[in-house]
Amino acid sequence: MRYGKYMVIKREDNDSGIWSELYDKNGQPLKINKMNEQEQIEDRLWNYIDGLSDPAEKSVIDQLITANIEWRRKYHELLEVHQLMSDAPLDAPSMRFTKNVMEEIAKYQIAPATKNYINKRVIWGISIFFLVMITGFLIYGFSQINWNAENTTSTEILNQYNKLPKFDWSKFMTNTYTNIFMMINVVLGLILLDMYLQHKKEMRAKNLETKN
Amino acid sequence: MYTGLTDTEIISRVLKGDQRSFSALVDRYKDYVFTLVMRFTDIREDAEEISQDIFVKAYRCLADFRGDSKFSTWLYTIVRTTSITFLRKKKLPTTSLDQENTLVQLENRESSFNANLVEKKSRQSMVKEAIQLLSPDDAHVITLFYQAEQSLEEIGTILGMEPNTVKVKLHRARIRLKEKMEKNFSHEVREIHGD
Numbered sequence: 001m002r003y004g005k006y007m008v009i010k011r012e013d014n015d016s017g018i019w020s021e022l023y024d025k026n027g028q029p030l031k032i033n034k035m036n037e038q039e040q041i042e043d044r045l046w047n048y049i050d051g052l053s054d055p056a057e058k059s060v061i062d063q064l065i066t067a068n069i070e071w072r073r074k075y076h077e078l079l080e081v082h083q084l085m086s087d088a089p090l091d092a093p094s095m096r097f098t099k100n101v102m103e104e105i106a107k108y109q110i111a112p113a114t115k116n117y118i119n120k121r122v123i124w125g126i127s128i129f130f131l132v133m134i135t136g137f138l139i140y141g142f143s144q145i146n147w148n149a150e151n152t153t154s155t156e157i158l159n160q161y162n163k164l165p166k167f168d169w170s171k172f173m174t175n176t177y178t179n180i181f182m183m184i185n186v187v188l189g190l191i192l193l194d195m196y197l198q199h200k201k202e203m204r205a206k207n208l209e210t211k212n
Numbered sequence: 213m214y215t216g217l218t219d220t221e222i223i224s225r226v227l228k229g230d231q232r233s234f235s236a237l238v239d240r241y242k243d244y245v246f247t248l249v250m251r252f253t254d255i256r257e258d259a260e261e262i263s264q265d266i267f268v269k270a271y272r273c274l275a276d277f278r279g280d281s282k283f284s285t286w287l288y289t290i291v292r293t294t295s296i297t298f299l300r301k302k303k304l305p306t307t308s309l310d311q312e313n314t315l316v317q318l319e320n321r322e323s324s325f326n327a328n329l330v331e332k333k334s335r336q337s338m339v340k341e342a343i344q345l346l347s348p349d350d351a352h353v354i355t356l357f358y359q360a361e362q363s364l365e366e367i368g369t370i371l372g373m374e375p376n377t378v379k380v381k382l383h384r385a386r387i388r389l390k391e392k393m394e395k396n397f398s399h400e401v402r403e404i405h406g407d
Contacts, residue, residue, distance in 0.1 A: 042387070043383060046383055046386065052364075052379070081386070081389070081390055081393075084335055084336070084338075084339045085339060085343075085354060085358040085359075085386075085389070086358050086359075087335075087336060087339075088336055088339040088340050088343065088358065088359060089336050089337075089340060090243040090244060090246070090247045090359055091243065091246050091247045091250045091259075092242075092243050092246065093242055093243070093246040093259070093260050093263055094260060097238070097242055097246075097260065097263070097264070098235050098238045098239055098242065100264055101235075101238050101242075101264055101267045101268065102231075102232070102234070102235050102238070104264060104267075104268050105231065105234060105267070105268055105271045105272075106231070108268065108271065108272050109272075110226070110227065110271065110272060110273075110274050110275050111272050111273060111275060111276075112275055113275040113276050114276050
């Protein structure tokens with residue numbers, strides 16, 4: 001009997017196992033690895049029980065459950081486990097649980113949705129900045145390569161690298177620049193702290209209003 | 213009062229300022245959340261504290277629930293992250309079957325169960341105890357699929373995995389559960405199969 005890509009053949013001899021009944025369209029045995037037979041049966045039956053089998057496979061398994069005693073026995077065994085797991089009782093917290101939660105959440109406000117306080121323009125700005133930086137470095141890097149050079153060895157590449165104009169970072173790492181950088185950071189930190197305290201103050205005022 | 217309302221309707225009420233209606237969501241999901249947390253810790257007091265923390269977090273972040281998934285799926289994501297964070301803070305192992313200490317722990321738990329086998333267990337409590345013998349990972353997947361009624365895709369969202377990986381995990385967890393039941397509750401299993 002044919003079911004899509006599968007075919008069930010009833011065999012007279014019983015010594016060739018369950019999977020020997022399942023053949024492909026050309027009449028070749030579909031599964032011959034007997035070591036994994038039980039696992040494969042269980043796998044297919046779980047898919048069947050969970051409703052994950054495709055229609056062709058479902059028809060074949062329907063047929064096998066009806067015709068083969070071993071498949072039927074396994075199916076009922078797994079179905080029983082499935083039923084037991086579905087009926088397993090839930091653990092319940094204490095009787096006061098809901099009350100405790102409600103008392104706890106009374107202290108809090110719902111936080112604004114993340115998407116509301118994350119400014120998309122800032123994210124875009126940062127992304128564009130990094131993209132421009134990377135593109136700039138790439139363009140600069142490629143422009144320094146001598147594309148006409150023949151048989152370039154690693155030593156030659158190193159020599160070419162050494163010939164590149166060097167950027168002197170040390171002139172920016174002086175005390176004055178470091179101090180300016182630190183001062184800017186401190187000022188930015190103070191601004192952020194002020195914004196945070198201001199926000200907290202507003203929230204407290206809002207809470208008082210809602211309570212009154 | 214809120215029984216006829218869907219999760220989304222309750223959420224929109226809460227977001228409009230009706231804080232009390234959040235209790236309907238707590239009542240609706242507290243057993244599921246508590247059961248899932250109990251898969252991470254055996255201590256009821258800890259589980260209750262974590263569950264409470266989960267609902268508080270869910271309330272505070274409710275505005276972030278966009279309705280792309282079911283509320284339960286979103287809530288169970290919080291369950292997982294909060295439980296793992298809590299256990300890390302308490303420095304208890306967030307166990308995985310691959311870890312050696314987990315195996316030792318499981319063996320200890322098994323032996324205590326063997327000692328108690330004399331008393332007859334109901335089918336349901338047998339499954340419950342067999343689930344407790346599993347690693348938290350396995351127990352979590354089985355609980356999400358069977359008790360919390362989440363689909364493979366939804367479990368994938370909660371665990372941050374592909375549905376196919378979840379399917380394999382679920383299949384392995386079921387095999388291990390069956391083995392645990394056969395090993396520890398062989399008498400009851402034979403009764404179920406009518407042998």
